[in-house]
Amino acid sequence: MSASPKRKSGWAIIFIAIFFISPVKAIAAKEPTMRVLISKDNKARFRADGVKNIFVEGISSNHRRIKSLNLVYKNNKVKYSIDNNLNTWFDLPNNFSLIIRNNDKRGIWFKNRRYAGELKVSLNEKKLNIINYLKLEKYLKSVVGSEMPKEFPLAALQAQAIAARTYALKLLNKNKSFDLRSTQASQVYLGLESETAKINRAVKSTNSLALFHKDKLINAVFHSSSGGRTENSGKVWKYQLPYLKSVVDFDHNGTKYRWTNKFTSGELDQIFPGLGGLNSIQIIQKSDTDRVLKIRLYGTNGNKNISGKSLREKLQLLSTKFDLYLEFNQINLDNKLNSDIKIAEDFSLQSLPPIPSDYFLLVQGYGAGHGVGMSQWGAKAMAEKGSGFRKILKHYYTGVQIKAY
Numbered sequence: 001m002s003a004s005p006k007r008k009s010g011w012a013i014i015f016i017a018i019f020f021i022s023p024v025k026a027i028a029a030k031e032p033t034m035r036v037l038i039s040k041d042n043k044a045r046f047r048a049d050g051v052k053n054i055f056v057e058g059i060s061s062n063h064r065r066i067k068s069l070n071l072v073y074k075n076n077k078v079k080y081s082i083d084n085n086l087n088t089w090f091d092l093p094n095n096f097s098l099i100i101r102n103n104d105k106r107g108i109w110f111k112n113r114r115y116a117g118e119l120k121v122s123l124n125e126k127k128l129n130i131i132n133y134l135k136l137e138k139y140l141k142s143v144v145g146s147e148m149p150k151e152f153p154l155a156a157l158q159a160q161a162i163a164a165r166t167y168a169l170k171l172l173n174k175n176k177s178f179d180l181r182s183t184q185a186s187q188v189y190l191g192l193e194s195e196t197a198k199i200n201r202a203v204k205s206t207n208s209l210a211l212f213h214k215d216k217l218i219n220a221v222f223h224s225s226s227g228g229r230t231e232n233s234g235k236v237w238k239y240q241l242p243y244l245k246s247v248v249d250f251d252h253n254g255t256k257y258r259w260t261n262k263f264t265s266g267e268l269d270q271i272f273p274g275l276g277g278l279n280s281i282q283i284i285q286k287s288d289t290d291r292v293l294k295i296r297l298y299g300t301n302g303n304k305n306i307s308g309k310s311l312r313e314k315l316q317l318l319s320t321k322f323d324l325y326l327e328f329n330q331i332n333l334d335n336k337l338n339s340d341i342k343i344a345e346d347f348s349l350q351s352l353p354p355i356p357s358d359y360f361l362l363v364q365g366y367g368a369g370h371g372v373g374m375s376q377w378g379a380k381a382m383a384e385k386g387s388g389f390r391k392i393l394k395h396y397y398t399g400v401q402i403k404a405y
Contacts, residue, residue, distance in 0.1 A: 031208075034139045034292035035072040035341070036189055037075045037178040039111065039130040044121065045264050046072045049106040049114060050186060058098040060090065069100065071121065073128055089181065097122050106192070121386050124177065131178050132189075140164055140203045145194030147222075148376050153383035157202035159392040162402065163374050166210040166220035169405055206389065209403040211397055213243045223369025224376050225254040226289075230396065231371035235287045236309070245398045246289055254377030259318055263329075263361045271314055275299025280352045281324060281361065283308075291320045291371060323366035326352055326362060372398065 047068035048054045056064050063082050070081045072089075078096060079089040092098075098121040100108060107114035110130065117134025133373045140161055164187055171179050171186070180186035211218045219241065221233075226249040234240030251257055269277035276299050284305070285294035292308030308320040355361060374396040380391045390402055 012025060032136050032172055032178065033133055034136055035178040036132040036139065036180050036182050037129065038115070038132050038189070039283060040127040040183045042073045044101050044110065044130060045069070045127050046119065046225060047109045048102060049104055049109060052104045052114070054100055054102045054108055058096055058101050058116040059092070070293060071128055073123065073126065077136060078123060086317060094123055113160055113193060115191045129177070136168060137203060137207060138164065139189065140167065141200050142191055142194045143189050144203060145196060145199045146188040146190040148371055150196045150199055151378045153391045154198065154202055155383035155387060155392060156200060156379040158206050158389035159374065159379050160222070160376065161206045162211060162389065162393060163208050163220040163222050163264055165278045166217055170217045209402055210405040211393060212401045213396060217405070218243050218397060220397065221373035222376060223373065225251040225256050225367040225369065226371040226375045226378065227257060227319060227366025228252070229289045230373065230375060231287060231289050231291055235291065235293065236370050236372050243397045243400050247379040247395060247398070249375045250381035251367065251375050251377035253381060257366060257377070259365050261315065263315065265301050265355050265357045265359065268355065271295060272299060274301065275304060276301035279354050282352065283324060289321070289371070292322060300393055317363060318368040319365055319371060321367050321371065322363050324352060325362040325364065326355065326359055326360045328359055338375060
């Protein structure tokens, strides 16, 4: 029997509804839960926001609905107190596992920040490990606001959201205990305070989009500012990846595009005690993008070659893109160089003369971060000139596809 026109119409409506609704459900169903390590310490305090309770699994059933929880690890024992009663403490076994949650959209307070999702606490390497479990898209709303200024154009924030999503997915389930740290060691994650309406829009408008190279998730690293040109990954890390190639950057208006640091002879002696102090220094190798790869240090106790990355860490420099100068140690009250001080020639690729006590080492540098992948200030400049997030990402990540994961 043939169907009537009315019945055909009904089936068509049902088919259309399934066609359009199902993909949304599929995306929601596959959204992963991220495990973010937010603290390793010997004490911790959690509390509710306002009048609502927090719920704690893993302690006495009489203590599960409380306003606050204090934990201390001392003398190989973990103890807890509840509701600010610091005169009464209860023991936890060393193999304990706590789960802290609430049903308040304002989250759970920990270390002066509020966190969504669940907080799980366990003892690992004699430290209280606090791991935040939350959905990927919720995590990203904090990461984008923690990593990039909220005032940046929407397209730059969208590019950051996709890069951060890709970076997180790449690390998912790679570690037994957690996926990411909350610091620059992974991606900066500062809890609910970092969310704004504009950042939430950037994340939501790019939902499920990630970066791929030959159908595999890329290592979507990013940095603040490259100083005019990004770096090849092989010059910073072990491998040269095809999508992390050096490209022109547009970060000239960045707040850290150009910077200087000064070090007195006495400060350098303290930083390099193994050498008996630093008598002189020499840049012996740079990359094609002018980043320092190798340095030779001259000390009373001998000479030593170290990487530009190591010198950056020791001197706490913003990047490895720098030059060295020797200047006479006279400083105005406003902490700027006197106009009559003469800058010696650039001693890059040759040895500085001995650094006497009345001189200082001047480091003039460019950019901030490792310089590989997307430049955040460059993304801002491209967005301000009208580029969308796709153009920004394809500029900084060579030969990538942008598609749903």
